[in-house]
Amino acid sequence: MYDVKLTYAFTLEQPEKKFVICDMENGTDFIDPLILFNLPNYDIHNINSQGLYAIGGQPETNKLIKSYKWGIFPWFPYKDVGDAYWYCPRNRFVIFPEKIHVSHSLKSLLNKNKYFITINKAFRDVIHNCRMINGRDNDDNAWLGETIEKIFIELNNLGLAKSIEVWEGDKLVGGFYGFWHKGVFQGESMFSLHSSASQIGLILLCKERNIEGKSIKLIDTQFETPTFKKLGGEYISYNKYREIMNSVY
Numbered sequence: 001m002y003d004v005k006l007t008y009a010f011t012l013e014q015p016e017k018k019f020v021i022c023d024m025e026n027g028t029d030f031i032d033p034l035i036l037f038n039l040p041n042y043d044i045h046n047i048n049s050q051g052l053y054a055i056g057g058q059p060e061t062n063k064l065i066k067s068y069k070w071g072i073f074p075w076f077p078y079k080d081v082g083d084a085y086w087y088c089p090r091n092r093f094v095i096f097p098e099k100i101h102v103s104h105s106l107k108s109l110l111n112k113n114k115y116f117i118t119i120n121k122a123f124r125d126v127i128h129n130c131r132m133i134n135g136r137d138n139d140d141n142a143w144l145g146e147t148i149e150k151i152f153i154e155l156n157n158l159g160l161a162k163s164i165e166v167w168e169g170d171k172l173v174g175g176f177y178g179f180w181h182k183g184v185f186q187g188e189s190m191f192s193l194h195s196s197a198s199q200i201g202l203i204l205l206c207k208e209r210n211i212e213g214k215s216i217k218l219i220d221t222q223f224e225t226p227t228f229k230k231l232g233g234e235y236i237s238y239n240k241y242r243e244i245m246n247s248v249y
Contacts (some may be wrong), residue, residue, distance in 0.1 A: 004031050007044065009055055024086065026055030030066050033088045034164045034242060050223070051089030058084055059147060063152045068179040068186055069158075071241060073222065091235045093224040097206035098215050101232035106203065109196060115173070117204045118165045119211055121154045126163040126175035130189035135138070144189055152177065162211055166192075166201035174198040182247050183217035200229065217244050 007023040012017070020042050021105075022031065024208070033053060036042055057063070059074045067073065067086060075086035087154045131137055131144045155161035160181065166174035174197030176190030190198040201221070209216055220241070236244075 001023075004028075004036065006039075006041065006119065007055070009052070011077040014206075021052055021055035022086075024054045024084070028056070030063075030070055030072060030086075030174040033070055033072065037238070038112065043246065051087045052085060054086040056083050060149055061151050064151055064155065065158075065160060065181075066141075066183065069181055071186070071220070071238065073179075073186065074148070074189075075143055077141045077143060078147070079142060087222075088238065089222065090238045091118040092226060092238060092241045093221050093233050093235055094241070095202075095206070095221060095228065095231060095233045097209045099232045099234075100203055100206035101230065102203055103230065106196060106199060109200060110203065114167050115168055115197060115200050115204075117201050117208075118167065120156070120162045121166045122172060122175070123161070123177065124153060124190070126173055126177050127152055127189075129172075129191045130177065131174065133191045133193075141162055149244075155179065164201050164205050166197045168194065168197075174201055176201065180209070180211060180222075182245050183215055184220060185211065185216055185218075187222065188219040199227065217247070236243065 005023040005028055006017045006020050009021050010018050022028070036053070038124050053072055064074070070088065072086050072088040074084045094198070127149055131149055136142055136144070143200050152161050157162070160179060161177060162180045162185070163177040164175055165172055173194045174190070174192040176187055176198055178187040180186075192198045194238060205211075205216070206219070221233055224233065224235070
């Protein structure tokens with residue numbers, strides 16, 4: 001019924017385990033993961049815990065617009081891997097703005113009124129810092145390269161990517177960016193020049209609960225990290241994720 005080309009693949013962290021994923025070579029289009037995950041021969045045991053969805057092709061603006069609207073994102077060491085790796089975890093680690101947890105130390109920092117945020121005022125500076133800060137671009141596992149940076153600048157021009165900037169006075173000291181669609185902010189990367197600056201930015205964004213007047217339903221961190229867990233992050237199923245994304249906005 002669905003023209004889906006599947007292939008056997010393995011992950012770098014589990015090279016001994018093969019499983020079936022979508023083959024994105026030859027311009028194959030994305031298929032709704034809700035359909036793909038239910039195909040009888042598609043990775044039914046979820047061997048790949050990180051959610052590798054497909055391999056093939058290269059990121060480009062129109063492809064990313066479609067992929068992010070399904071909750072699919074590219075993530076791979078572009079210096080070492082020729083074809084793009086696309087991920088769609090079946091359990092998403094997210095932060096609901098109303099559930100943001102603020103530790104005592106972060107409360108103390110907030111009370112000093114040292115930082116403030118703006119939204120989408122310095123997108124190019126934020127994404128470039130996310131790419132280059134502390135020599136990130138030279139890392140063997142670097143995934144945010146020049147191509148992704150250029151694509152996200154295009155997405156920002158289209159209103160589909162937003163940045164949150166953290167300022168101390170007139171100095172940009174932190175920030176993060178992501179894909180913005182139907183009230184779901186799909187976070188991509190963040191940077192901090194001062195300790196906890198981007199965490200403060202995330203907390204202040206959650207307190208505002210909107211981006212340019214549009215309510216934030218959830219912030220998708222994609223994967224669990226100790227920092228996001230401390231801030232109140234939790235797992236939800238991909239089905240629930242899509243239900244929230246497709247609810248009335």
